Amino acid sequence: MSLALSEATLSLRGQRILDGITLRLAQGEQAALIGPSGAGKSSLLLLVATQYRAASGSVQLLGAEPWQLDSAALRRLRSRIGSVYQHAPLPALQRVVTAVGAGRLGQLSTLAALRRLLWPQDVAGIRAALEQVQLGDKLWQRCDRLSGGQRQRVGIARALYQQPDLLLADEPVSALDPRLADDTIALLCRQAATRNSTLLVSLHSVELALAHFPRLIGLRDGQVMFDLPRSEVTPALLAALYAGDTPPEPDDTPAAKLPRVAPC
Amino acid sequence: MLTAKTLSARDPALAARLGWIIATPLLLLAAMYYTGFDPRLLLDADTLATLAHFAGEFFPPSHDPVFLASLWHETLTTLAVASSGTLLAMLVGLPAALLTSRALDRDVLTGEAPSRLWHWLQNSLRALMVILRGVPDLVWALLLVRAAGLGSLPAVLALGLAYGGMLGKVYAEILEAQPRAPAAALAGSGASRLAIFGYALLPQAAHELISYSVYRWECAIRASAVMGFVGAGGLGLLMDTSIRMLNGGEVGALLLVFMALVALTELISRLARHAVESRRGGLVLAAACILLQLAAFGWLGPQWQDSPFDVGGLLRFAGELLHPNLAPAFLLKVGGGMLETLAQSALGTAFAFLGGALLALPASQRGPRWLRYPVQLLLNILRGTPDLLWGAIAVLALSLGPAAGVLALALHTSGVLGRLFAHTLENLPPEPEAALRVSGASPVARLAYGLLPQALPQWIAYTLYRWENNIRIAAILGLVGAGGLGQQLYLALSLFQLGNAATLIAAMLLLSWGVEGISRWLRQRLE
Known part of the structure; x- marks a missing residue:
């Protein structure tokens, strides 16, 4: 089993975010996570990414219980789990080559990591990852010179470059136009299938989920409302899942500004 | 865009990076050689022993009543000098900013033909501001002490000149950073420079202008605390004497007062910048400022009564500097x-x-x-x-x-x-x-x-x-x-x-x- 959650709950700042989640994905399986905003899709992905620790229940990833491991083993496990974020977590003034290369930091010694910072290594591999998202020409660009959609795709290239056994993606195409979004989801599915990686993607667009994923998991109020093969997801089920949903305001995090005032 | 540069497998920034990595240490090494500064000196037993001995004498800080009385007196003088100096700087800086800020220029706002003479005058004023702030405040104090005698008056004047030049530039820049539309509308209907400032720019920029002035006051406290090193009154005067006499206890007491002053002014500055946000806070702040200025003048005024300051001497002195x-x-x-x-x-x-x-x-x-x-x-x-x-x-x-x-x-x-x-x-x-x-x-x-x-x-x-x-x-x-x-x-x-x-x-x-x-x-x- 690549991913096995059993009755997992998550609380943040005293608030119950996820409640009794039970979910299993076999190695190589692909599933989409859908649901209204605030349902806990991002939190569930962060829980699986070992960003959060479950308050109760069990979380098994790639055959290991992450929070039972010592720190070296946890690092090794984490290096096998890749994440794509809605807002790519790229330092504004870092260059694309470094940001994508950082995907493999978990597989490198600290010394090798520092050497790469001064002298980029495996430029060919990084370029290949970027070319998959059609950004091969942005290799030497700085991240803050990219558009929101380009940043999102650089984030995807980083996760692909990591070559994880479990790939998680949180709204990975929210900043892309519909055609590019479709191509990008197809790319994620294809790459995961080639490497036999497990793929779990949260999507705001039900159409994309239905078009690309054999299995859909509906999340509402921190609970799994349904977990069904694509053919059994009915319009009535979807209507119940999204009842009363209001789409969130789009937000864009501004780049860090340099100080303007001299300190005295 | 597919250019040879972006497609190259070689890092295009590599040469520049290597350049920085090699040049920076070389320049610093040259500077170390030139100044005779050897970081190993810091670990030298003699150096450390001297410092430790000196620092050891800080404790216990001096509590001699005569010293404490003059400490209190000079602390108040330092605070008063910083406050009056900042006020003077604002009186220099604000008119300068109103005259030089491009945000108030009719030709910028309405597209009228620029006046050559006006721009020439503006540039001269800007150059004067550059000189005012380019000369360190302590050098202004040093000069004014020669021209106007020892005491707190040269310190206030020095802060007024140096910080006036700084405020003039920063105020002008703050005005230039505001949205232009309201000012342009007023300029189009024939409003004067002052009216444009008062009705279009001041409402937008007031917070920023005030919080920068408060911040400058915070800097002025630190500056006025050392003015005494050149004979211009305040805590620095005591510090200079205590160090020359190698009186560790007094230096210790002075250091404590310095730290307390820095902490206190930072706290007040933070509170003041917060107060500007609300109307009531603004009124309280304004009242506090007026009281502070009156108190500062009340404290410094008597000191200035027998100051040998005379404008003729100052002008002669300035003439010789030319x-x-x-x-x-x-x-x-x-x-x-x-x-x-x-x-x-x-x-x-x-x-x-x-x-x-x-x-x-x-x-x-x-x-x-x-x-x-x-x-x-x-x-x-x-x-x-x-x-x-x-x-x-x-x-x-x-x-x-x-x-x-x-x-x-x-x-x-x-x-x-x-x-x-x-x-x-x-x-x-x-x-x-x-x-x-x-x-x-x-x-x-x-x-x-x-x-x-x-x-x-x-x-x-x-x-x-x-x-x-x-x-x-x-x-x-x-x-x-x-x-x-x-x-x-x-x-x-x-x-x-x-x-x-x-x-x-x-x-x-x-x-x-x-x-x-x-x-x-x-x-x-x-x-």
Whole structure:
């Protein structure tokens, strides 16, 4: 089993975010996570990414219980789990080559990591990852010179470059136009299938989920409302899942500004 | 766009990077050679013993009633000088900003034909402001003391001139940064410059103008605390005496007062900048300012009664300064002093960058609690002790000369930068580092790939700003025997060689402009 959650709950700042989640994905399986905003899709992905620790229940990833491991083993496990974020977590003034290369930091010694910072290594591999998202020409660009959609795709290239056994993606195409979004989801599915990686993607667009994923998991109020093969997801089920949903305001995090005032 | 450059497998920034990596240490090594500053001296047993002995005498701080009485008196004078000086600076700066700000120019706002004469006048005024703020406040004080006698009056005038030039520029820039539409609408309907300011720009910019003025007052407190080193009253006067007498207990007491003052003004400054946000807070702030100014004037006024200040003497003095000594032999000597000052400021700032960076991590919220508070205390001691005082202490430890100046700058600036750096770290978006953590990156790799790429540009920008400040301080550290141009200036003024003094002040101006230019160029490369 690549991913096995059993009755997992998550609380943040005293608030119950996820409640009794039970979910299993076999190695190589692909599933989409859908649901209204605030349902806990991002939190569930962060829980699986070992960003959060479950308050109760069990979380098994790639055959290991992450929070039972010592720190070296946890690092090794984490290096096998890749994440794509809605807002790519790229330092504004870092260059694309470094940001994508950082995907493999978990597989490198600290010394090798520092050497790469001064002298980029495996430029060919990084370029290949970027070319998959059609950004091969942005290799030497700085991240803050990219558009929101380009940043999102650089984030995807980083996760692909990591070559994880479990790939998680949180709204990975929210900043892309519909055609590019479709191509990008197809790319994620294809790459995961080639490497036999497990793929779990949260999507705001039900159409994309239905078009690309054999299995859909509906999340509402921190609970799994349904977990069904694509053919059994009915319009009535979807209507119940999204009842009363209001789409969130789009937000864009501004780049860090340099100080303007001299300190005295 | 597919160009040869973007498609190349070789890193296009590699050459520039290697250049920086090689050139920076070389330049710093040259500066170390030139100033005779050897970091190993800091670990030298003799140096450490001297310092430890001196610092040991700080305890117990002096509590002699006569000393405490004059300590209280000079503390009040320091506060009063800073407040009156800031008021004077605002009276200089605001009209200058109203006259020079491009945000009020009719030709900019309405597209009318510009007036040649008006722009010529504006540029002359701008040049005057540049000179006012380019000469360090302490040098203004040094000159005014010669012209107007000892006491707090020259200190107030010096702050008024130096900070007036600064406020004039910053006020003008704040006005220029505001949205233009309201001002353009008024200008189109024929409103005067003052009306445009009052009805269109002041409502938009008031907060920023006030909070910058409050911030300047905070700086003025630190500046007025050391004015006494040149005889211009306040705590510095006591400090100068106590150090000359090697009275450790008095220095200890003075240091405590300095730190308390710095902490208090920072607190008041923060409260004031918060108060501006609400109408009631604004009224309270205005009332407090008026009371403070009245109290300051009430305290300083009697001191000025028997001041030998006379305008005629001042003008004669200024007239003599207009004849700089341009003899080649002297110019060569001044050139050597400039180079020494430049090397001191660059080296001191570079070491402070390293020190600040090392201390910032444990001082920020990521540091373990048991380490965080001691490091924060260390930073507060480093920056709470004025640079000029560090200079005097460093001279004791390393003997007279430029190396002491480097040490003083490095110590004080480490404290300033360490705090700013820690603040930067706490305000960075945490996502990049968190993402690297869950992809298995080691702590050092997370720092290098997630945190520093975000922090470093801001750290460097702060360091460059600080360098602009330190070049001015390096130019006056000579007043306490720490080398550079200041030593020559002090000598020239003591011997009433005003021609030499004029040349030296011009050299300080040149240095200050040069460093500002380099700093601006480097900061633009960071963007």
